Amino acid sequence: MMSGKPLKVTIKERDECIGCGACWGICPEFFEENLEDGLSQILAAYRFEGDIAEGRAPETLEECVREAEEMCPVGIIHVEEDP
């Protein structure tokens, strides 16, 4: 279901990321590898106040960010309604 509103997406416990690449494999429009530490980060265009671990996903990316949330093996990607 499309919500019609941007979604808040966080990599909440980013230090627990294992750099498996699932999220940026599934949703390269939103996630990418940080080349300094090999962990996931949010693409600059979608970051919230410049935070590499918090962003806002437009409706068009809802399906892929939710799939990344489901597939992250350590469960650190969180997709929520942005109140």
Ligand code: SF4
């Ligand atoms: S899927 Fe999870 S563990 Fe894998 S790179 Fe993305 S955030 Fe890190």
